[in-house]
Amino acid sequence: MTTMADAAWFLEQECRALRTRLALVQPFxxxxxxxxxxxxxxxxxxxxERFLLQGREELRQRLDDYFDWLLGVGATATPAEQQRRFVGLRWRFNDVLTQFDTFQQAITQRSEARIGIWLSGLDVVARDALELPGITVPPVITYLDRGQGAAIRxxxxxxAGGDLSPTALVLIPRERMIGSNGIASSLLHECGHQVAALLDLVPSLQQEVRRYARTRPDDERPAWRLWHRWMSEIAADLHAVGKLGIGATLGLMGVVSLPRIFxxxxxxxxxxxxxxxxxxxSCAMGDVLYPHPQWAAVARLWDELYPPTGLDAVRQRLFTTLRRTCSLVARLAVGHRPAALRRRSIGDLQPSRERTPDRLARHYDELLADPTRLYRTRPTLAFAILGQARADGRLMPEDESGVVNDLLTRWALDSTFAAAGSYLPQPTHLVTSSEETS
Known part of the structure; x- marks a missing residue:
């Protein structure tokens, strides 16, 4: 056998191996x-499934084409050319498997009875959080992983390979599954990133910040450069506060309660x-959307936990300027009118009337009289009610855990039966704090 024939035989075997391995990748x-x-x-x-199937079919066709080429006109090509074409296929093969693995972790967790039910319930919350008037939103999948920070693809x-993801994929840290504030604030923040992308919000907000900064005193310029850089995260935090109220800020405090140096x-x-x-x-944005003394109280609490003392002169000036301009940034972001909203503002997207602190407290009073109302409430509103009750000291963490478990389970069941065109009767029990139960 010649060297050229040896190379062709070797690559033929490799191509067959890839086709065989690809055939083992089955739909979820x-x-x-x-x-x-x-x-x-x-x-x-x-x-x-459609996205992954299309990728596998496209790769399978390319492997077949290469196999036919190798045994046909490609038999006379140089080994280097045969190898060059095969390497391109192998890269694509690895991309397809990587795409499969991207979704596998999220879907495999659904096999864990309690975790799977919670995730199904969180999918319902995420769909509610992504709802936008007149805008088509993508499907969303939630999953858990280790670490402190949530994330979204x-x-x-x-x-991998350059293909566009067919869904949003939201990672929630396992340590955040400790109550309504922990779960909802992380989930709604990540959904805020998807909303910002759908509205093309960050570039227009940054442009407005640049325009506004030119009117400010020179000593504020360093602060406004930072606000400009942070605008993507600010937009996501605003979405969370708009949907959850004080629960978003308290949940954020749980995430960023780190050693002082950080x-x-x-x-x-x-x-x-x-x-x-x-x-x-976050407190400033809450006060713009839902004015109430609670936001100043939370800001004072945060300063007690992390007093801005012992800073060098440069950082002290920067901290003071940033703190002074917080309310300006909050009003600018809430009042911003992106083109996608057709002259409506970001604040107009928020259900402001039903989510003021006083209204959320009244919602909670109504739930105590009729617990079934909670299960008929929009998921983001339900979490906002629980977050306000926690902030007011009316719902204890131990009791909240039971309520959140019931809600996630209920939403998972409802979504399952809704997909089948059926329904379930409403439960009649709501766990409350021992003080209120007595």
């Missing part, structure tokens, strides 16, 4: 076991506002 619906109530929403599952962003450190390359100012801005 054929090999993932899960409770029906833990399953993905039909639109999300169909979007993922937005729909229509590029996966809370007060300004990193030049970090797109996130450093924790100390981020909590203050």
């Amino acid at each position: 619906v054929l090999h993932e076991s899960m409770l029906p109530a833990a399953a993905l929403a039909p639109d999300a599952l169909i979007a993922v 937005r729909a229509r962003t590029r996966l 809370v007060m450190r300004v990193a030049e390359d970090d797109p996130h506002p450093f924790p100390w100012i981020r909590v203050h801005l």
Whole structure:
């Protein structure tokens, strides 16, 4: 056998091996076991399966074409040319498997009975959080992982190989599954990133910040440069506060309660506002949307936990300026009118009337009289009610845990039966704090 024939034989075997391995990749619906109530929403599952199937079919066709070329006219090509074409196929093969793995972790978790049910319930919350008037929103999938920070792979962003993701994929840290504030604030913040992308919000907000900064005194310029850099995270935080009220800020405090050195450190390359100012801005945005003394009280509490003392002169000036301009940034963001909203403002997207602190407190009073109302409430509103009750000291963490578990389970069940065109009767029990129960 000549060297050229040896190379062709070797690459033929490699091509056959790739085709054989590719044939072993089956749709999730054929090999993932899960409770029906833990399953993905039909639109999300169909979007993922169709996306992965198209990738496998495209790769299978390219492998077949290469195999035919190698045994035909390619038999006379140089070994280097045969190898060059095969390597391109192998790269694409790895991309397809990586795309499969991207969704596998999220879907495999649905096989865990309790975790799967919770995730199905969180999918319902995420869909509610993404709802936008007149705008088509993508399917969304939630999953858990280790670590402190939540994250999102937005729909229509590029996966391995350059293909666009068919769904939003939201990671919630396991340590955040501790109550309504912990769960909802992380989830709604990540959904805020998807909303900002759908509205093309960040570039227009940054442009407005640049325009506004030119009218401010020179000593404020360093602060406004930071606000401009942080605008992506600010937009996501605003979405969370708008939907959840004080629960978003208290949940944020739980995430960024770190050693002081990290809370007060300004990193030049970090797109996130450093924790100390981020909590203050969250309070400022809440006060613009839902004016109430509670926001100033939370800001004072944060300063007691992390007093802005012992700073060098440069940082002290920066901290003071950032703190002074928080309310300006909040009003600018809430009043911003992106083109996608057709002259409506970001504040107009928020259900302001039903989510003021006083109205949320009245909602909670109504729930105590009729617990079934909670299960008929929009998911983001339900979490806002619980978050306000926690802030008011009316709902204890131990009792809240039971309520959140009931809600996530109920939403998972409802979404499952809704997909089947059926319904369930409403439960009649709501867990409350021992003081209120007595």
